[in-house]
Amino acid sequence: MIKFKQLLLLFSIFSLFWAMPIRAVEDSEKADLLRKEVEAILAETSDQSSDRLLVKRAFCGNLIAHRKDDQELSIDVRGEERLASYDDDTIMIGISREKISSADLETGNYLVAMGYLDRLEPGKLAIKRLVVQETPTPADRESFFGLVGDISSEEEVFILTYDDLVFEVLAKGAKLTYREDNEITTAKFSRLEEQDRVVVVGQRKDDNGRIEATKIHVVTPAAANLQEEE
Numbered sequence: 001m002i003k004f005k006q007l008l009l010l011f012s013i014f015s016l017f018w019a020m021p022i023r024a025v026e027d028s029e030k031a032d033l034l035r036k037e038v039e040a041i042l043a044e045t046s047d048q049s050s051d052r053l054l055v056k057r058a059f060c061g062n063l064i065a066h067r068k069d070d071q072e073l074s075i076d077v078r079g080e081e082r083l084a085s086y087d088d089d090t091i092m093i094g095i096s097r098e099k100i101s102s103a104d105l106e107t108g109n110y111l112v113a114m115g116y117l118d119r120l121e122p123g124k125l126a127i128k129r130l131v132v133q134e135t136p137t138p139a140d141r142e143s144f145f146g147l148v149g150d151i152s153s154e155e156e157v158f159i160l161t162y163d164d165l166v167f168e169v170l171a172k173g174a175k176l177t178y179r180e181d182n183e184i185t186t187a188k189f190s191r192l193e194e195q196d197r198v199v200v201v202g203q204r205k206d207d208n209g210r211i212e213a214t215k216i217h218v219v220t221p222a223a224a225n226l227q228e229e230e
Helices: 004-019 028-053 222-229
Strands: 054-067 072-077 080-085 091-093 110-118 121-133 142-152 157-162 165-170 175-180 183-187 197-205 210-220
Touching: 054 080, 054 210, 072 110, 142 165, 142 210, 165 197
Parallel strands: 080 121, 091 121, 165 210, 175 210
Antiparallel strands: 054 072, 054 110, 072 080, 110 121, 142 157, 142 197, 157 165, 175 183, 197 210
16 A cells, blocks of 8 residues: 555656646656556545445434435434435335335334444444344333323323224333434423324233333424324
């Protein structure tokens, strides 16, 4: 690999030849060859520097939000929201191993997003391949996505509905979060409202329709739901 001082010397020589009048160059072919060699070295060095900035990474977790206009996803990775972006070249695979598009992604999907992090901007993953999978259930914990129904503020209990499924969520002691101004904010249980769309992480109790929640993330407030439906 060319060291920095050697590269600087070659660049200086190239600049000198470039600035001299044509008549002062005895062998124009040698000058042209030197110019091409320096340009090649500069291009190679630039490519190597760019490659060294990219690190392979994978984000695994439930989809919290999908901003289609920005081609950006928010993924809950072990309780922390991580951002990832895709483009037209990103390969997306559905739960049945079929190819899908970004329009097929739904909030609550468990995603395995594989791509690269830029060392200069480590906060966002550039996705090259994305796979939708069944949500794993380590330590008997599951993820539930749905709408908030009746709420008992005193007991910190609420009803969660999704399609034909109805759960009673025991939320006492659970961490409640929501997104505001592109940041995840922690809130008290009183922040929860009926018709909020939420992702609940917790454990079923005795298969009786109850969920003991450890985390509740408000995906969209009621006002935003109404705007989407309109």
